[in-house]
Every structure is written in C-alpha cells, then in structure tokens.
Amino acid sequence: MKVDENFRCGLVAVVGRPNVGKSSLINALLGQKVTIVSDKPQTTRNRIRCIYSDDSVQIVFIDTPGIHLPLHRLGEFMVETARRTLDEVDLVCYVVEATDRRIRPEDERILAFLEATKRPVLLVVNKVDRLKNREDFRQAAELYQARFRAIQILPLSATSGTNLPLLLSRITEALPEGPPLYPDERIMDHPEIFLAAEIIREKILLLTREEVPHSVAVEVEAFQTPEEYPERDVAYIRAVINVERPGQKGIIIGKGGAMLRKIGTLARAGLEEMLQEKVFLELFVKVREDWRKSEKDLKRFGYRP
Numbered sequence: 001m002k003v004d005e006n007f008r009c010g011l012v013a014v015v016g017r018p019n020v021g022k023s024s025l026i027n028a029l030l031g032q033k034v035t036i037v038s039d040k041p042q043t044t045r046n047r048i049r050c051i052y053s054d055d056s057v058q059i060v061f062i063d064t065p066g067i068h069l070p071l072h073r074l075g076e077f078m079v080e081t082a083r084r085t086l087d088e089v090d091l092v093c094y095v096v097e098a099t100d101r102r103i104r105p106e107d108e109r110i111l112a113f114l115e116a117t118k119r120p121v122l123l124v125v126n127k128v129d130r131l132k133n134r135e136d137f138r139q140a141a142e143l144y145q146a147r148f149r150a151i152q153i154l155p156l157s158a159t160s161g162t163n164l165p166l167l168l169s170r171i172t173e174a175l176p177e178g179p180p181l182y183p184d185e186r187i188m189d190h191p192e193i194f195l196a197a198e199i200i201r202e203k204i205l206l207l208t209r210e211e212v213p214h215s216v217a218v219e220v221e222a223f224q225t226p227e228e229y230p231e232r233d234v235a236y237i238r239a240v241i242n243v244e245r246p247g248q249k250g251i252i253i254g255k256g257g258a259m260l261r262k263i264g265t266l267a268r269a270g271l272e273e274m275l276q277e278k279v280f281l282e283l284f285v286k287v288r289e290d291w292r293k294s295e296k297d298l299k300r301f302g303y304r305p
C-alpha cells in the first residue's frame with residue numbers, strides 16, 4: 001500500500017441502541033459482510049473491528065453491541081463492551097433512527113456515556129428511507145442536537161446507500177494523520193472462525209422468535225479448509241448450537257428436524273459466500289441451562305470484558 005504523508009487513520013466507534021442499523025451501516029461502508037445483521041435487537045454481542053482502507057485513509061470501525069438496559073449477565077457484558085469502546089477511539093458515530101420522536105431510556109444512557117468520554121461525535125440519522133418526506137429527519141436530529149454537540153449530523157440510509165460516500169469523507173476529515181494500523185487487505189480483527197459462528201447465529205436469529213434468538217450461542221468445533229487440510233476437497237465446518245432450555249432445543253431442531261435443516265441450508269450458503277468455496281456443514285444442538293447467567297459459560301463462548 002502506498003502511503004502518502006497526508007494519509008489518515010483512526011478508530012471509530014459505532015454506537016447506538018439495539019436495532020438502529022450499526023452493523024448494517026458498517027457492512028454497507030465496507031461493501032462486504034463483516035458483521036451480522038438481523039431484525040432482532042441485541043444481534044451484535046462483541047466489539048468487532050471492521051477495517052475500511054483506500055488510497056488516502058484507513059478507518060477502523062468498531063461495531064459494538066446495542067446499548068440497552070440489561071436483564072442478565074450477558075446483557076451487562078454487552079453494554080460494558082460498548083461503553084469501554086468509547087474510551088479507545090478518535091471519533092464516535094452515534095447512530096439513531098430518522099423516525100425517532102422522543103429520546104428513549106437506552107439513548108439516555110448513551111448520552112450519559114458520550115458526555116463522560118468527551119470524544120467528538122458524529123450523529124448518523126439512519127433509515128431515512130422510512131420517511132415519506134426525507135426532510136423530516138430534522139425532527140429526529142433536533143431531538144438529539146438539543147442534548148449534545150455533534151461535529152456533524154448526517155441523514156443516511158444503510159440499506160438504500162443514501163449518503164454513504166459523504167459519511168466516509170466526513171469521518172476521514174475528522175481523523176488524525178498517520179500510517180495505517182492494518183495491511184490494506186485486512187477487513188476484520190477476528191479470525192474467520194468467529195465470523196463462521198456468527199453467520200450460523202445470524203440464520204437462527206432470522207428463523208426464530210422471542211427468547212430463542214437471545215438464548216443461542218454457537219461454537220465452531222472444527223473449521224478445516226482444503227488449503228490447510230489437503231485431504232478435504234470441500235471446507236468442513238462442525239458447530240454446536242447451545243440453547244438454555246430443552247424446549248428451545250426442540251424449537252431449533254423442529255418437526256422431524258425441519259428447522260435444523262433450514263438453518264443448515266441458509267448457514268451453508270452464507271459460509272460458502274464468505275469462504276468462496278463449497279462447505280460441508282454439520283450442526284449439533286446442546287442444552288446448557290441458563291448459560292447467559294453463568295460467568296463460566298460466558299467466558300467459554302467468548303463473551304468476556
């Protein structure tokens with residue numbers, strides 16, 4: 001990578017309450033899937049560095065769990081993870097929704113965190129595609145503007161692509177000059193095996209309801225690609241879907257195994273897209289009672305501060 005002396009590089013935390021589109025925004029900016037998305041709140045559970053590079057800038061986005069009012073140890077870990085990220089970055093992208101007409105308790109928490117860290121904040125008013133009149137985003141913007149000073153306010157749509165290039169240039173302007181932190185082909189800090197487990201979890205979020213999506217933790221036990229294991233002609237992935245209750249196990253398996261087959265089909269397609277090769281996927285379902293409350297299980301699944 002040629003690096004000129006005006007090259008900029010920095011860390012950008014993407015924060016907001018659950019489901020506002022933080023992960024969607026990062027995937028859209030990078031032009032590929034690095035972090036999972038779903039219509040269920042509390043999809044993202046870890047902080048994930050997602051790296052955008054071009055000739056003049058490297059932006060290290062940090063996707064964070066949605067800040068909410070936690071009900072169990074996993075939730076506390078998630079909120080703590082997001083809060084701590086604020087202290088490590090050059091800039092914060094605070095994502096809210098264009099349809100917001102009041103400040104919710106979750107956003108009150110975020111506003112308090114932002115005030116405490118004193119980092120520059122860029123307010124992203126996402127989902128403008130949902131407004132009949134796009135100018136109505138100003139109502140949401142004013143609501144938050146009354147509470148803190150943003151260095152910029154940008155209406156945006158992660159799914160329609162509105163204002164994505166503008167956001168990239170606004171972020172670039174706000175970052176310090178300096179050399180890149182990562183080689184330019186690098187797109188995330190976690191290994192592929194992490195994204196593989198996340199992709200399987202994403203399909204379960206898509207296909208299940210209520211408590212089930214939140215009660216799932218996926219562990220990849222084997223991840224063997226033909227490059228590393230020449231005896232294999234396709235990638236071999238074996239994963240365990242952990243749930244909290246026997247009833248949830250029944251739901252994940254489904255009638256005659258129908259649900260597990262559906263999950264497997266979608267997950268395999270997602271994994272093949274990620275790896276760009278054929279995948280043989282084996283899934284197992286296990287009950288681990290109340291794992292979301294167990295410090296030991298949280299550690300085991302990689303949810304540790």
Ligand SMILES: Nc1nc2c(ncn2[C@@H]2O[C@H](COP(=O)(O)OP(=O)(O)OP(=O)(O)O)[C@@H](O)[C@H]2O)c(=O)[nH]1
Pocket residue numbers: 016017018019020021022023024025036037038039040041042043044045064065066067126127128129130156157158159160
């Ligand atoms: N209409 C519309 N929907 C969007 C937009 N951006 C994201 N979404 C949808 O909003 C939902 C949540 O998206 P995510 O990217 O998972 O949200 P998140 O903020 O990362 O959520 P957590 O990880 O749970 O904190 C998904 O159904 C997305 O498809 C947008 O610009 N317009």
Ligand SMILES: [Mg+2]
Pocket residue numbers: 022023024036037043044063064065066
């Ligand atoms: Mg997310």
